[in-house]
Amino acid sequence: MMQLCEVRDHLACEVFSGEEHLDRTVLYGCASDLMSDVLAFSQTGALLLTGLVTVQTIQTAHIAEIEGIVFVRGKRPDARVVALSRQNGIPLLGTHFSMYEASGILYRHGLASTMECSQSADPLNHA
Amino acid sequence: MEKPYRQSFTIQGKDFCNAGGASTEIKAILKDLGIDPVVVRRVAIATYEAEMNVVMYADRAELALEITPQAIRIHVNDTGPGIPNIDLAMQEGYSTATPEMREMGFGAGMGLPNIKRNSDGLTITSVEGKGTTLDITFHIN
Numbered sequence: 001m002m003q004l005c006e007v008r009d010h011l012a013c014e015v016f017s018g019e020e021h022l023d024r025t026v027l028y029g030c031a032s033d034l035m036s037d038v039l040a041f042s043q044t045g046a047l048l049l050t051g052l053v054t055v056q057t058i059q060t061a062h063i064a065e066i067e068g069i070v071f072v073r074g075k076r077p078d079a080r081v082v083a084l085s086r087q088n089g090i091p092l093l094g095t096h097f098s099m100y101e102a103s104g105i106l107y108r109h110g111l112a113s114t115m116e117c118s119q120s121a122d123p124l125n126h127a
Numbered sequence: 128m129e130k131p132y133r134q135s136f137t138i139q140g141k142d143f144c145n146a147g148g149a150s151t152e153i154k155a156i157l158k159d160l161g162i163d164p165v166v167v168r169r170v171a172i173a174t175y176e177a178e179m180n181v182v183m184y185a186d187r188a189e190l191a192l193e194i195t196p197q198a199i200r201i202h203v204n205d206t207g208p209g210i211p212n213i214d215l216a217m218q219e220g221y222s223t224a225t226p227e228m229r230e231m232g233f234g235a236g237m238g239l240p241n242i243k244r245n246s247d248g249l250t251i252t253s254v255e256g257k258g259t260t261l262d263i264t265f266h267i268n
Contacts, residue, residue, distance in 0.1 A: 035232030039172045040241050044164075056179075056231045059147035063154065063175045065168055 001027045002111045004068045004091055007047060010105050011070060011095035017082050018068070018091025026067045028114035031103045035060040042066065046114045049102050053077050055084055062088040072099045132160070132194040138181045140207065143231060146182040149190050150175040153201075160194065162267065169245040170199055170265050176238045177203045177261055183228045184208065185258065197268065198247075203261040210253040217243065217251075 005022040008015060015022070026047035032038050033052045042048070044065040050057055053075045061069055069085070071077065071094040077085070085092045095102055107113070134156070136149035154171040158164075174190070181188040185207030193200040210216050217239050224234025243249045248264035 033232060034235050034237075036176070036235050036237030036241055038232075039176060040237055040244065044168060050232075052232045054231060055144065056146065056233070059151070059175070060232065063147065063150060063168075063171045 001025050008093055010109055011097055011102050013093040013095045016077055016092040016094055017085045021091045024067055029106050029111045030114040031099050039064055042114045049099055051075055051099060055081055058084040061090050070095055072102050134192045136190040138178055138188045138190055140186045142182055146179055147175055150178050153192055166265055173242045173245040173263055174201050176241045179233050180238050181205050199265040201263040206258045209255040209257055210259055211255055213251050213253060
């Protein structure tokens, strides 16, 4: 698990919304541009890394009980996306790292994958 | 809860901006009623996928929510092209989505399988050229 302020520091993030929620703890990481995969495989309390910057990203996060979103590759949300994230209390962060790099950095710092909970394999042997 | 709680919602096809409105409202209703959070999340996910299917493929739909002490039922009745082959549509990865749908992060052939995965019962009936009906059930206890 990891606090959102740690996510911000590890990925040198800009914070687009939800500054007041950065003490929130996320339990897992989930990286996808496919919202149906997020709905199918994420768990409550996850952080979502995605390159998809649409209102459907925020709607999906709200439905799937995602606690925070990091937009990768320098993508920026428009005003409508930011407003919906505020309405749903979901902090939005942005990083210049790619999805692969951002996922790797957070994984190395101990943020478990949302998929791992049903599998025993752990490439980095996290405790 | 003495009588079943019932509420209806209208979903407009192609209205990508408001897609998710009904499922968000249903999620709030279930939370307010004190339903188990695990069940609330399953209902919200299945309803959202059903709502996205209407927005992406149908002209419009009526979505009916019914809550009894034993179960939650979501009934979606759409007017649209229908599903020619339901068995094929239930296969993960099978899709007839357009690029616009895929840009929204949907249309990867996960919708109906996701609804089935998150529910305790799913019945689909469809007539080509007329529409599709989904009956989704969730047990509360």
